[in-house]
Amino acid sequence: MLRAIGFLFSILLLLTMLGVGGGLYVLYHFGRGLPDYKQLADYNPPTVTRVHAGDGLLIAEYAVEKRVFVPITAMQKRVINAFLSAEDKNFYSHPGIDFLGAVRAMVTNLANMGTQRRLKGASTITQQVAKNFLLTNEVSLERKIKEAILAFRIERAFTKDRILELYLNEIYLGLGSYGVAAAALNYFNKSLGELSIAEVAYLAALPKAPNNYHPFRYPETARSRRDWVIDRMLDDGHVTLGEALEAKAKPLQVRRREDTKFARAEYFLEEVRRRILERYGYKGLYESGFSVRTSVDPRLQGIADAILGKGLRVYDRRHGWRGPITNINPGDNWARQVAAVPPPPGLMGWKRAVVLAVSDKNVDIGFPGGALGVIPWAELKWAREALKKGKLGPPVRRAGEVLAIGDVIAVENVTSSTPKLEDEKPLSYPPNTYALRQIPEIDGGIVALDPHTGRVLAMSGGYDFSISEFNRVTQAKRQPGSAFKPFVYLAALEQGFTPSTLVLDAPFVIDQGPGLGKWKPANYTKKFYGPSPMRLGIEKSRNLMTVRLAQSIGMEKVVAAAGRFGVMDNMPAQLAMALGAGETTLLDLTTAYAQLVNG
Known part of the structure; x- marks a missing residue:
């Protein structure tokens, strides 16, 4: 009997030693080369960079993951309790692995084998932190062992609150929500402190599989899972019956x-984005959570956009009608057909319409959805055919010369005509009256800044950002022409000239060299005015006076003035440059003028 007991004891001792040895080997084998868990001490999750206008209004958000980081001390206790009940009720008592919970989950899963019930997991919050931050989502025994080892190490290095803080700010909860604060906004349009028990329970139901509990695709499953979390909160004593x-x-x-109210300033914003990217890099812009305060004034930006757009449309309209967006064969399903035509970039507030009938003086049109409208003759007769080299076709006599049945066009709702004369009264139109419109081919830019501070208050680098992202304020090099002349006169004043100094306004000829012919600048009026005060030269923008003045003081002085004011760098010292033949950007030129104002 004693021999049998001794034999059994030896077997148990051997198995114990083998188990301990095997455990040590597993720890050694899988513990090598694990990620450094200490990096979590300095972990700053990627957060949203927000760009604000000068009045504080939001312009844009940049982020890889839209997350709002909230310290654990600022989180509502109800939120914490819900996640603990749903994910790890023994979090504050286990050493990183919940052995009791693992055994319970194993027994439950064995009992439910063969049923449709969801398998119960046993990963603790610490294990999920190890997986989310340091490992991959690979489903394997090796990963689970590494996860367990890291969980033990993390528990020894960090407080429970820090581990929970990392978890609640990192987890993905669906609808583009990273962290509980972002989820509260995206699901319920509330801050964490405003959530009800039912709402925090639903958020706590999401970590395992947010797509499986999608509130719109699977509402019944989502509600059932929410109620399960509420029951767990009741069992754990976090809520009353x-x-x-x-x-x-x-x-x-x-x-x-x-929908967050954003100020509209696409070109200005893109310039800000590029400069942040150049200075701080990709991570700085998209992950560092900067709060950027800019100088743009949304009210002035709106005015700048409207004025530039109006000017470009008026100019483009003067150069004729280029034709419809496309043409379809309208039948009984014309509304569906026109709806299928993609809206062209730059349509803005205008609508797509299809021509249904054409008379001599009116055009009947239809819209996606089946609504009808009319274009009167007064809103159509401008559309003379656009010919080559900016020329126009003959005046329009009938609507049929402009539009045909099936043409898909851009139109704008109008309530009255636009008077051509100041004392002319506008003609009121009946409802559903529209005007023919055309997206401009021409483009331009506008910038407004405070001359005393240099703050850019408005910037529009084109008609529509969706048509072209090229910024004609900061990127387009253009000849300033006569806008450069003040810097020639400034250089002359610095050399002792006065506004009353007489400058000869007479023919000016320079031999440019063999085979180049002679350079003969002229005034816009093609006239000569003799000796004239320098003041008159800038007031009347006299080309001949400006060139002669530049020759008198020396182009080197003009080049120096242009460089000092930032108009042009390394400008050639040639007389043609005095008339603005060089290239600069609109922003540089405007900034130079601001310096003149600022003294």
């Missing part, structure tokens, strides 16, 4: 985040 019943009785109501 009455609170639990009240929360479960509520329907799952998701209120998507309200």
Whole structure:
């Protein structure tokens, strides 16, 4: 008998030693080369960079992951309790692995084998932190062992609150939400402190599989999972029976985040984005959570956009009608056909319409959805055919010369005609009256800045950012022409000339060299005015006076003035440059003028 007991004891001792040895080998083998968990001490999750206008209005958000980081101390206790009940109720007592929970999950899964019930997991929050931050999502025994080893190490290095803070700010909860704060906004349009029991329970139901509990695709499954979390909160003593019943009785109501009001300043914003990118790099812009305060004034930006757009449309309209967007064969399903035509870039507030009938003086049109409208003759007769080299076709006599049935066009709703004369009264139109419109081919830029501070208050680098992202304020090099002349006169004043100094306004001829002919600048009027005060030269923008003045003081002085004011760098010292033949950007030229104002 004693021999048998001794034999059994030896076997148990051997198995124990083998188990301990095997465990040590596993720890050694899988513990080598693991990621450094200490990096979590300095972890700053990628957060949203926000760009604001001068009045504080939001212009844009840049982020790889739209996350709002919230310290654990600022989180509502109800939120913490919900996630603990759903994911790891023994979080504050286990050493990183919940052995009791693992055994319980194993028994439950064995009992549910062969049923449709969801398998119960046993990963603790610490293990999920190890997986999310340091490992991959690979489903394997090796990863689970590494996850367990890292969980033990993390528990020894960090406090429970720090681990929970990392978890709640990192987890993905669906709808583009990283972290609980972003999820609260995206699902319920609330801050964490405003969430009800039912709402925090739903968020706590999402970490395992947010797509499986999508509130719109699987509302019943989502509500069932939410109620399960509420039951767990009740079992753990985080809510009372009455609170639990009240929360479960509520329907799952998701209120998507309200559209944030953004100030519109696409070209200005892109310039800001590029400069941040150049200075701080990709991570700085998209992950560092900067709060950028800019100088743009949304009210002035709106005015600048409107004025530039109006000017370009008026100019483009003077150069004729280039034709419809496309042409379709309208039948009984014309509304569906026109709806299928993609809106061209630059349409803005205008609408697509199809021509249904054409008379001599009116055009009947239809819109996606089946609505009808009319274009009167007064809003159509401008559309003379655009010919080559800026020429126009003959005046339009009938609507049929401009439009045909099936033409898909851009139109704008109008309530009255536009008077041509100041004392002319506008003609009122009946409802559903529209004007023929055309997206401009021409483009331009406009910038407004405070001359005393240099702050850019408005910038529009083109008609529409969706047509062209090229910024004609900061990137387009153009000849300034007569806008450069003040810097010639400034250089002359610095050399002792006065506004009353007489400068000869007479023919000016320079031999440019063999085979180049003679350079003969002229005034816009093609006239000569003799000796004239320098003041008159700049007031009347006299080309001949400007060239002669530049020759008198020396182009080197003009080049120096242009460089000092930032108009042009390394400008050639040639007389043609005095008339603005060089190239500069609109922003540089405007900044130079601002310096003149600022003294």
